[in-house]
Amino acid sequence: MQKYDxxxxxxxxxxxxxSYWLSTLYDLKI
Structure with a gap:
């Protein structure tokens, strides 16, 4: 159970x- 958690x-x-990395890339492109 511990490994699963x-x-x-x-x-x-x-x-x-x-998600944060992708949002940063989109901000740089725009």
Whole structure:
């Protein structure tokens, strides 16, 4: 269960980082 919880938290952080990175790229392009 602990490994599963860590995977969910890690995935959430990764998703947030990618979303922030993409939004930054779009801001730079615009």
């Amino acid at each position: 860590i995977a969910i938290i890690g995935g959430g952080i990764l998703g947030t980082t990618i």
